[in-house]
Amino acid sequence: METGDWVLIDTGDIIIHVFRPEIREFYNIEKMWAAPDVEEGTVLH
Structure with a gap:
């Protein structure tokens, strides 16, 4: 575990999930779980 980037x-x-800071930024896991922006029934990209 001493060399683990992601545990x-x-x-x-x-x-x-435990990440090193640069690995957390690379994977951006919060974005994976975030709800999409919705405006008038359409998804914004």
Whole structure:
């Protein structure tokens, strides 16, 4: 784990992701889980 860029801990009910800062920025996992912007029924890109 000392050289791990991304560590995933699965506790059963909760999944924890631990990243090095540059890896977190590269994968941008928050964007994967974010709701799309919706305006008048259309998705904005």
